[in-house]
Amino acid sequence: MTTSQPHSTAQSEALFARARAVTPGGVNSPVRAFRSVGGVPRFIASAQGAYLTDADGTRYLDYIGSWGPMILGHNHPAVREAVTQALAGGTSFGAPNEREVDLAELIVGLTGAERVRFVSSGTEATMSALRLARGYTGRKYIVKFRGNYHGHADGLLVEAGSGLMTNAEGELGAAAPSSAGVPEEYAGLTLVLDYNAPEALDALMAARGEEIAAVIFEPVVGNAGVLIPTPDFLAALHRVRDFGAVLIADEVMTGFRLSLSGATGLLSLDPDLRCWGKIVGGGLPVGAYGGRADIMDFVSPQGPVYQAGTLSGNPLAMAAGIATLRELKANPDLYRQLDDYATRLAAGLREAAARAGVPVSINHIGSMLTVFFQGAPDGSVRDYAAAARSDTAAFAAWFQGLLSRGIYWAPSQFESIFISAAHGEAELSATLEAAAQAFEGVES
Incomplete structure (x- = not known):
């Protein structure tokens, strides 16, 4: 080799x-x-x-491991068997199924989140969490950090990471917005700061904190290369809640990858909402967002923030996620x-x-x-x-x-x-x- x-x-x-x-x-x-x-x-x-x-x-x-979800390795026997069993019952129902409840209970038990809503991708998870934060706070601005990638929703393609950091010639890409097709007016609702710059975050919140609906961040960045947060930065992130902003940890990549309770557990973080993907689906397409019950209860049909998806809670993806998380729990x-x-x-x-x-x-x-x-x-x-x-x-x-x-x-x-x-x-x-x-x- x-x-x-x-x-x-x-x-x-x-x-x-x-x-x-x-x-x-x-x-x-x-x-x-x-x-x-x-x-x-x-x-x-x-x-x-x-x-x-x-x-x-x-x-x-x-x-690569399919960009993270294959923490057990490819084609793991327990995951394959779980998907095979689920497949025998059908591929999609467009109606509730027991596996949705089983996986949600696992996630709640491992992370401390009080409510979980499933979607079909990490982009859907972050997009939905931000809509929820805006609906909950009645505010419109969000804060993100340079090099943090939160999916390809318009308002998040602003100074994003990974593939957006290189163009066809391998040189650094353009400034925000990071993609054609994103209106400047929409991108203008996203305020961008440097990662690991606590003073800048404190200053922005002091100046405009009452306008900020949410601050979204990767607890450990994986889309500008691995960037590890400093303790001072993590402390500044938690201070944004003093201004009524919702703190959102994007754990699409790090959730259940860095510990059974994700990067937030490993780093002793306490976000209001978290977004998951990758491992939650055991290699099948899935995403999820969840957190405090008082915020999550703003999601339709419980509350006024609309979000839906025909394939959300797909039985095959739920089966793969359940098998993966159970294997991780059994091998601490x-x-x-x-x-x-x-x-x-x-x-x-x-x-x-x-x-x-x-x-x-x-x-x-x-x-x-x-x-x-x-x-x-x-x-x-x-x-x-x-x-x-x-x-x-x-x-x-x-x-x-x-x-x-x-x-x-x-x-x-x-x-x-x-x-x-x-x-x-x-x-x-x-x-x-x-x-x-x-x-x-x-x-x-």
């Missing part, structure tokens, strides 16, 4: 050509197109454990094992980069990790501007070196990679061997 080989990409190339004729850019989510790293995206045929197999039959050690030591793997991976990558003379800064927490190609000290990449100083060309060269050696890393400098329970000693050794060889191919 760790010897660079000219893997055939003929089938992926053919599929990509077909896809470009019928799908914008040939993909259904931008970062999949490999625009910032070059080459042809791999079309995946199957996945098992820690590995993917593409349409050409090449096997890759996977560090898993999070320590994932953190240990990430710690050793970070140390090995750091050593390999130093031997090759390639400057890197590595951030990791729990099972999330990003290698920033820049000479900043570890832990000093704390905001969007610092992440943006990374050498995207060097990252692209390293990414291609890994890919040619059978390691499927996130195809963007500005993403987290994810470690699963299926990653063990053999996978760690293979990764570090391939990474060391790939660093040797990077021009420093």
